[in-house]
Amino acid sequence: MTAVVATWTVAAPAAQAEDMRSRQWYLDAMKADEMWKVATGKGITVAVIDTGVDSTLPELRGKVLPGRNFDTGGLGRVDDKDTDRHGTNMALAIAGSGAAGGVKGIAPDAVILPVKTGAAVGTGWKTFYKGVRYAVDNGARVINISFGGTADEAEAREWQSAVDYAAQKGALIFAGSGNDGRERRHVYPASLPGVVAVGAVDTKGTVAAFSNYGSYVDLAAPGVEIPGRCTKDRNQYCAGRGTSEATAIASGTAALIWSAHPDWTANQVLRVMMETAGHDGPVPSKYIGYGTVRPAQVLLEGKGNPGDPNVNPLLAAQQTSTAPTTPQTSPSPENTGASGSDQAKDKGQAAASDEGGFPLWAIAASAVAVVAVIGLVVAAGVRRRASTDA
Template sequence: MSAVVATWTVAAPAATADDMRSHQWYLDAMKADEMWKVATGKGITVAVIDTGVDGSLPELRGKVLPGRNVDTGGPGRIVDDSDRHGTNMALAIAGTGADGGVKGIAPGATILPVKVGDAWQSGSKTKFDGIRYAVDNGARVINISLGGDANAERTAEWRETVDYALKKGALIFAGSGNEGIGDPMYPASIPGVIAVGALDPNGKVAKFSNYGSHLALAAPGVKIPGRCLTDKNEDCFGDGTSQATAIASGTAALIWSAHPDWTGNQVLRVMMETAGHDGPVPSKYIGYGTVRPAQVLLEGKGNPGDPDVNPLLAARGVSTTPTSKASEPSQTSPSPENTGASGSDQAKDNGRAAESDEGGFPLWAIAASAVAVVAVIGLVVAAGVRRRASTDA
């Protein structure tokens, strides 16, 4: 299977760049405009471990750190993102919306690009080195919209790398996969990694979204705008757990920027407690539910709890060592506005329908109150995806 896990499934060109914000349905559903008055992600560095990031785009200008190209072993050519996958993830996370372009869920966050390219699939240690590089250079949130088949020979290296990042205080988000199956993949299946599933505009689990006991959270992953592969100045829509992962990562950055003294464990705990769901948790389709940062930023919900206990690992009965707070970002991006988001949905195991606890997507946009979920999760995280679902953008 391809190591290309993050799927930027281009559906069709969007109308025009000057009205892209009107196509970002999930921002409205998550009450983004209101949340951005509280927090924008400013002060938080999100590492995008992917195909590179083109920081020359209007929405990313001044927001992208130099980063590193672990594919070639040097710092250069990060902007040469011929696949445009990493760039689109960065847009979904921290795009400013400049010149009518894409607005990220955390427009004030800083992006640290770590280009892995073909190295992701290779037997080299570059992917592991990339994650270590990210946390050593101030990334509090690590977005991995990539993945591949689980390989027992690599399990020890994955566990060591994830453990290293957790001890540094970082949060790692990874796509669950785009095959619509329950087979585990790396890195989403590694304990401690936050596996993310995808939802459509109706608040239902996307048919392509992989599932299983490893799922931790879900986020919007259908009809997400970005730049086309053929023309970086043209906008397209994409589908995939890659996009869902980017939005979940941006959500963490948003909450963390509002509570800079929290540890990653506390940020994750409130994300889990305030996740939208309808039924028993965790669900094999959306884990603890849909990310709803508005519950935290606008309603003040979620108990951060013990700063040294990882809620996912604790629920699984895995012993954890106290994690230190991540180092401060080496650089802060110019913060445009504030970011916030919130949607509530839960997948029903029989029909894969993620109903929000307000009654479905229409109430998502209203974003009423929700029942807080006690955060404890069994995580055998599976399926880190990044399969091309069609044409990459």
């Protein structure tokens, strides 16, 4: 799901530019600085199945594995050739180090495994199936898929087979719910049993108007005003929004929790994420599933019962283990137009506001800070250097 990008268009001198950390309102709301004293994502590999990852950026230097390019061959670590920036920005949201005043990820010490599948799925899902299998075979415990679309019956079976393979290998898959702002039944791979479908919430903790909803949505995460590199100029930052960004933050959250509890299984990590998610109203909700991710509840408060290591909590709750059999048309990405504003009033479901949740005590100040910086393009001042990544 290609992100809708709201560009900060007024140029600012590089010397006067604020660092991106001050603009990452969601990290403050999630108590990231306190959580990083407990866990940072170290030891966890997150696969980014996307357009490739530019590993030459200061925030990603030394954090990106070679990976694999299933689109045209070669490496998934594409250096400055990720012209779409989508995969790069997902990697930044997950594991950016914040170096040189850049973006800091929710799990800054996680390692990124880039799996390049292309910028769209119009040519079919084959590269994605291969990408999932490659990711788990090469050590990924978390798989981020910030893409989605439709699939026919045969493609749905192929998707389910890849998802089941990842589950057997002990990995978690997170995928975006889509950005049409409409109720959906099938968005692949998000709606498949075994995939954690992620919706987006805004700076107020309310479901974003563009975020798709339906019975398949499992969790939600911040997906509005998320800093990343601009498409046209990799040395500038732009504000992104979409369930793509929300998915990346949810994936990073899983990595953060897993690094603190390396002996837990994927099922246990997911269970505590579900049990500690913030919500207000019936659970699960068709808008935010079991709620908005709140890793502080796990890492700082010790909440959440990991439970049975061998039982997937989502599958147990859904009481289903088969892929949807009602096909849609041939694959195409779910466009991320910010439609659905007419439904916003029906989707105004916020996360619970107890401490350590989202939004919280810091949200009012954070929202003001976000508003204050909209309209600014920040020159990154990144010097082009030869890559020395691992």
